[in-house]
Amino acid sequence: MNTDIYSESPVVHQPAFIDGHSVEIPILKILKQDGSIYENATMPEIDQALATKTYKTLAFHRVLDERMVAAQRQGRISFYMAALGEEAASVGGAAGLKDQDMIMAQYREQGALMFRGFSLENFMNQMFSNEKDLGKGRQMPIHYGSNELNYMTISSPLGTQIPQAAGYAYGQKMQGLDAVTICYFGEGAASEGDFHAGLNMAAVHQSPVIFFCRNNGYAISTPSDEQYVGNGIASRGVGYGMKTLRIDGNDILAVIAAVQLAREYAVKEGKPVLIEAMSYRLGAHSTSDDPSGYRTREEEAKWQEHDPILRMKNWMLAQGWWDEAQETALFEKLRDDVLAAVKVSEKIDKPPVEDLITDVYDQAPPLLQSQFEQLKEHIKKYPDAYPFTAGRIK
Amino acid sequence: MNTDIYSESPVVHQPAFIDGHSVEIPILKILKQDGSIYENATMPEIDQALATKTYKTLAFHRVLDERMVAAQRQGRISFYMAALGEEAASVGGAAGLKDQDMIMAQYREQGALMFRGFSLENFMNQMFSNEKDLGKGRQMPIHYGSNELNYMTISSPLGTQIPQAAGYAYGQKMQGLDAVTICYFGEGAASEGDFHAGLNMAAVHQSPVIFFCRNNGYAISTPSDEQYVGNGIASRGVGYGMKTLRIDGNDILAVIAAVQLAREYAVKEGKPVLIEAMSYRLGAHSTSDDPSGYRTREEEAKWQEHDPILRMKNWMLAQGWWDEAQETALFEKLRDDVLAAVKVSEKIDKPPVEDLITDVYDQAPPLLQSQFEQLKEHIKKYPDAYPFTAGRIK
Amino acid sequence: MAQMNLLQAINNALDTVMAENDRAVCFGEDVGHFGGVFRATSGLQEKYGKNRCFNTPLVEQGVIGFANGLAAQGSTPIAEIQFADYIFPAFDQIVNESAKFRYRSGNEFDVGKLTIRTPYGGGIAGGLYHSQSPEAYFAHTPGLKLVVPRNPYQAKGLLLASIRDDNPVIFFEPKRLYRASVGEVPEEDYQLPLGKAEVVQQGSDITLLAWGAQMEIVEKAAELASADGISCEIIDLRTILPWDIETVANSVMKTGRFVVSQEAPLTAGFASEIAATIQQECFLHLEAPIARVCGMDTPYPLALEKEYVADHLKIYEAIKNSMTY
Amino acid sequence: MAQMNLLQAINNALDTVMAENDRAVCFGEDVGHFGGVFRATSGLQEKYGKNRCFNTPLVEQGVIGFANGLAAQGSTPIAEIQFADYIFPAFDQIVNESAKFRYRSGNEFDVGKLTIRTPYGGGIAGGLYHSQSPEAYFAHTPGLKLVVPRNPYQAKGLLLASIRDDNPVIFFEPKRLYRASVGEVPEEDYQLPLGKAEVVQQGSDITLLAWGAQMEIVEKAAELASADGISCEIIDLRTILPWDIETVANSVMKTGRFVVSQEAPLTAGFASEIAATIQQECFLHLEAPIARVCGMDTPYPLALEKEYVADHLKIYEAIKNSMTY
Numbered sequence A, B: 001m002n003t004d005i006y007s008e009s010p011v012v013h014q015p016a017f018i019d020g021h022s023v024e025i026p027i028l029k030i031l032k033q034d035g036s037i038y039e040n041a042t043m044p045e046i047d048q049a050l051a052t053k054t055y056k057t058l059a060f061h062r063v064l065d066e067r068m069v070a071a072q073r074q075g076r077i078s079f080y081m082a083a084l085g086e087e088a089a090s091v092g093g094a095a096g097l098k099d100q101d102m103i104m105a106q107y108r109e110q111g112a113l114m115f116r117g118f119s120l121e122n123f124m125n126q127m128f129s130n131e132k133d134l135g136k137g138r139q140m141p142i143h144y145g146s147n148e149l150n151y152m153t154i155s156s157p158l159g160t161q162i163p164q165a166a167g168y169a170y171g172q173k174m175q176g177l178d179a180v181t182i183c184y185f186g187e188g189a190a191s192e193g194d195f196h197a198g199l200n201m202a203a204v205h206q207s208p209v210i211f212f213c214r215n216n217g218y219a220i221s222t223p224s225d226e227q228y229v230g231n232g233i234a235s236r237g238v239g240y241g242m243k244t245l246r247i248d249g250n251d252i253l254a255v256i257a258a259v260q261l262a263r264e265y266a267v268k269e270g271k272p273v274l275i276e277a278m279s280y281r282l283g284a285h286s287t288s289d290d291p292s293g294y295r296t297r298e299e300e301a302k303w304q305e306h307d308p309i310l311r312m313k314n315w316m317l318a319q320g321w322w323d324e325a326q327e328t329a330l331f332e333k334l335r336d337d338v339l340a341a342v343k344v345s346e347k348i349d350k351p352p353v354e355d356l357i358t359d360v361y362d363q364a365p366p367l368l369q370s371q372f373e374q375l376k377e378h379i380k381k382y383p384d385a386y387p388f389t390a391g392r393i394k
Numbered sequence C, D: 001m002a003q004m005n006l007l008q009a010i011n012n013a014l015d016t017v018m019a020e021n022d023r024a025v026c027f028g029e030d031v032g033h034f035g036g037v038f039r040a041t042s043g044l045q046e047k048y049g050k051n052r053c054f055n056t057p058l059v060e061q062g063v064i065g066f067a068n069g070l071a072a073q074g075s076t077p078i079a080e081i082q083f084a085d086y087i088f089p090a091f092d093q094i095v096n097e098s099a100k101f102r103y104r105s106g107n108e109f110d111v112g113k114l115t116i117r118t119p120y121g122g123g124i125a126g127g128l129y130h131s132q133s134p135e136a137y138f139a140h141t142p143g144l145k146l147v148v149p150r151n152p153y154q155a156k157g158l159l160l161a162s163i164r165d166d167n168p169v170i171f172f173e174p175k176r177l178y179r180a181s182v183g184e185v186p187e188e189d190y191q192l193p194l195g196k197a198e199v200v201q202q203g204s205d206i207t208l209l210a211w212g213a214q215m216e217i218v219e220k221a222a223e224l225a226s227a228d229g230i231s232c233e234i235i236d237l238r239t240i241l242p243w244d245i246e247t248v249a250n251s252v253m254k255t256g257r258f259v260v261s262q263e264a265p266l267t268a269g270f271a272s273e274i275a276a277t278i279q280q281e282c283f284l285h286l287e288a289p290i291a292r293v294c295g296m297d298t299p300y301p302l303a304l305e306k307e308y309v310a311d312h313l314k315i316y317e318a319i320k321n322s323m324t325y
């Protein structure tokens, strides 16, 4: 170690505090709500193709969320989580990455998976926990995952993916890959011990991770000013000696620019970056939540004016890359597609009873096998009690 | 919550990182090694009585550590942890507090307990796990505690006391007491998830805690530059919106000044403070450790020059509050006292066999009672196998 | 007496304690203004102020660490963990700290005033992270008490006893019953004893034991058995740690047959402890092996929940097997 | 063959794996340059570089979180937790993450390559925080494998099998034996099977079962019994999860009597699972109740360790009680 720690700091002789708010962290904004670009702003690398793909992904996201919240109200699925008003964080994140980069999300980042090309059917089958779900019907709706698309399966316990991302990225670097890991989490999850563990370990072991905090103002009912003191969590980056960037999370160009910059740095320097995207969760936390119990309509209305999708649309229109006819056609088609897909997926069978015991281990141990045999005998004895599986047991 | 988060930060339009080292945190120094005071330095509140008590505590600390390391080598006790070279952090901390303040220490802060008046006999009985140990012989040596002296019993798992201190201090404040909690931990323990939990909770819930990090350069064999990136952990205070102060941990006057200031602030504002004391662990981590496996003699030698006790002695001499004759007499007496106390304590009986089952619950449940009855029967059957207890069973 | 559901009974118990003891404090994620995601702490912040009922940051190890400190200080912390599935980040604070606080200090300090409330269990289409019954994970820890109520009346009486008990208690609330279980609950203060099982139905042929939400499943199985002329003695364990060996053993000595059921997976669940102890206590009285009807040894499933759970039919089968052994 | 102590056997196994698999990585607190506080990873950083053997910051939940990520990525992490007493901050990462990673993703991702090594157990004057045997805390968790070697030969063979097994494994190392247990260990690569108990001594009167450091205590008790003319069959369980019911049940069916011993406290320990299962499997063969000889239901003591532990005399008494039941 450096034994001369005394000499690294300037010396004072009067006891006085460093103030808790002594780091001023600016916020990056590129795109205005009206679709124009701030004067002198530096644009991310983006061409018409990328912009169009990004915008279409945002539209898909908005439509899927709307429809599935409705489907939950109708009792067709058990649960859903929308990302209304903060779609730019996940979609822009994926747009700033390469396909080989690993995405480790919290749960409100379906947009990144959409951008990677997870099909509508895949989304549906997961939400309906049917036998075509890649996750074999084992997790609640919205816990997507895809090995092929480098999108780590969502895990409900909050914050656990943060140190995992540090390890994952360390492995990527050890192998010499041109790949990084992006790790999403909410400002609420940033209070977990695993956040501290993950950021510090990534800093010390120089893992190429982009830690991406979606600061949407709430953790369920808990407002961010009961979550931490200060104006965000970006200031913590400094505590880990980590490069840090705060952005307007509703500004898709700022998101892409920040992630592109972070990726370049992470690959070249082999070190982590912290991005904090300021946004607002416009909808309920989940379909089990009712925000009217803890916040005002006025507050929500104010944030409605910062809609990230409308903002991008305005820019696309201004670029001449998009028009209202395309808009109408796209949204119509998306709505139809989603409705049609719901109807298909909800009719697909539940997973086979075998999937109760697969994947617990690589191979089911004898005791589990015998529990399974007993279960099958039992179901055969009481077929009416287990209607979804009784007819399918060999 | 404040929905206008956008407006709180300055706005930029070019993506650029905040650097990980952007907060410069000065180090407070008041006393020079030669015993003189830095020009213009602000002194803590200290008179001859407090200074003498503080110095005598430092001397006791040094002697006890020396003797007990030797006693461990002779096989008289099983384990010991010295604080050689960093005694000012704990002794100065206690000197800056009031007796009603709670001290929650890690394990290398016996100095604070000495200052509070824990008797030599109490120290000894704990280390010999005998029946006069306040802790009933249940923990390894150096895990002291005293309700009367407001010194929380040491717990080996690292970092656990940090969120506990947030809760303890919250309780003190709820009761309206003129009391704070000081919470000591090492720069290694500051990596634990509990550190993050404790500091953030204290900040949000406004607990009057003084978080006191002893940064002594090592966590067992792990140097601080493999523990975190940067020049210390003080920069993390900023991430929690917490008032922060870095001090020369070998400068007893800086320690007292910082703790006095922190206490005043914590009581008046009802908020936490983070102090980082830079020091060096001159001895082995514990008697089970051999530092020659991971660091050089030269490095140690360099730090020997910053001895905090010698520094205070020089100041005391300069003040005319101390002389060499007193010094010789004090150290002689301390050594004799310690040796005599060892001889007494090592002859005191082990705790009675009843203490196997007391304090697990407020009252031993039936199953535990019956296990105990069985044990007594068993011991009676094989008295030779349990020589320390067989003769004492009723 | 009023009709209350299980949530209301809990809310009522918390209200009772906060009114009588101004050092009682309720906190946890979303516990404050909103009253908790299940609304168990509803109205408490309004009534007792933000200092005594509040949201914490999202950090379970912090919630329990804070609670340990507050309890050591002499306050009465009642901490909520939002789902029992999320109690594990606090495992160290509970198992190494709360449980050992008094012992390790030789009674210089203790956290006896600590109570941890947490909703547990399946049956709500929650999948592997909103359905766990983790009581057995804590049962290997001397120093803790573990309590599980089966209905609103039990919930209020046991929660009041848990909060006032001078040991750290984890109070597991069967969330499937939060609104589903409704019953008569006295408005007044009352306590039910910790460490005591309750014989809820006398019987002579076989003893059935469970706790929490599993009780109604066992009762349903007993009804089926009773139609076959089998007389079941049904016991609610109520306290998992320290558990009431005497009541269970006495019953099994009488009936000679024993089925114990739990929601959690079989292996190393608390049913195993019970079976191990009872085979020892009642060896010469047992006419058939002790049967454990439990979850399978897998994470809690979603789509195949119905197949997975220890339902009344599986218990009924175990009863019949035992009777015909 | 070479003479090795248990630490050397472990070091040798790690060396073997790191030489053959360049994606194997060893890390943990003080694991790097220093080689770990017990020196199990001694020399590995020198040989394989700082990228493959390193110190981590002091944060167990981070060590295992990092290891989970690394395993999911396809590397072979071998993480050390310095003392098993300090594994609890990582409990969530192990029980909710490692154990459920493959299942929850429908096998899209897994952490099968993960191995966690940790020294456990008492007998070293370590008191309540340097003596715990926490295997039972993990045994209620489908998805994990738990392995405990009893001597150097077993340690090398089982550790190699654990690292190469495609499931997350916790490998508990009996630290009391680190230097005390010395034996012949092949220099070459070999594996011992997971999930298989080993009959280490044939006998006809009674079956004795234990694992890890408790094996030598059981063997000592068997010697005493043998002097009384009692023939003990002794089994080393070796893998706690998933455990080898068949070998144990076959033995108990033969002998009709069964004593199981563990270092950990009695209640909800793994001995209870074994007793519960064996009373069921061997009901008609049992001539006496299954006896569990375990730690008392308290934290692990310091001054009164000798009285507390499940020593050979207590096991011997249990054997005699069983024989004369």
Ligand SMILES: Cc1ncc(C[n+]2csc(CCOP(=O)(O)OP(=O)(O)O)c2C)c(N)n1
Pocket: A108, A156, A157, A158, A159, A185, A186, A187, A188, A189, A190, A214, A216, A218, A219, A220, A281, A285, C029, C058, C060, C082, C086, C089
């Ligand atoms: C360890 C853990 N604790 C609690 C929960 C319950 N929970 C689910 S989401 C949530 C709030 C998360 O807030 P934030 O991280 O800000 O993300 P956001 O929902 O705002 O996107 C909570 C408390 C959980 N899933 N995991």
Ligand SMILES: Cc1ncc(C[n+]2csc(CCOP(=O)(O)OP(=O)(O)O)c2C)c(N)n1
Pocket: B108, B156, B157, B158, B159, B185, B186, B187, B188, B189, B190, B214, B216, B218, B219, B220, B281, B285, D029, D058, D060, D082, D086, D089
């Ligand atoms: C949770 C936990 N993990 C690991 C340990 C083992 N351990 C004891 S002391 C220590 C190093 C602590 O270093 P630091 O916090 O810097 O304090 P210092 O020893 O330097 O005073 C470690 C790893 C522990 N006691 N608790």
Ligand SMILES: [Mg+2]
Pocket: A186, A187, A188, A214, A215, A216, A217, A218, A219, A220
């Ligand atoms: Mg949020």
Ligand SMILES: [Mg+2]
Pocket: B186, B187, B188, B214, B215, B216, B217, B218, B219, B220
């Ligand atoms: Mg240190």
